[in-house]
C-alpha cells in the first residue's frame with residue numbers, strides 16, 4: 001500500500017470547525033430527548049460546522065426519505081434513510097451504514113455524522129418522517145438490505 005493511502009485513512013487533526021461539530025451534535029440529541037425544536041440560529045450553527053451536509057439532510061427530509069420502521073409485535077424500531085442509490089440504516093444516533101460515515105466519522109473523525117444521520121436527527125426533531133409498520137419476520141431480510 002502506498003504511503004499516501006495509509007496517511008489518508010489516519011485520523012486528521014481536528015480543525016476548529018470539526019471540533020464545533022462534535023460539540024453541537026450532543027446538543028441536537030438533547031433537544032430530541034427533551035422534545036425541543038431547533039431555532040433558525042441552531043440551523044445556522046449547524047450549517048457553519050456541517051456545511052453541505054445540512055442542506056442535503058434537509059432535502060432528504062423534504063423528499064420524505066426518512067423512515068421509521070416499527071416491527072411488530074416486538075415493538076423494535078429501526079430508522080432508515082433513503083439515499084440516492086441505497087437505503088441506509090442508522091442506529092442509536094451514532095451509526096450509519098454509508099461510506100461517508102465510515103470514512104469521515106469513524107476513520108478520520110472529522111465530523112460526528114454523515115448527512116443521513118443528520119437527516120434522521122432533524123426528522124425526529126421536527127416529526128417529519130414516515131412510520132412504516134412491518135412484521136418481525138421481515139427483520140433479517142430488511143436489515144441485510146440496509147447494510
Ligand SMILES: [Zn+2]
Pocket residue numbers: 088096097098099100101114115116117
Ligand atoms: Zn450515512
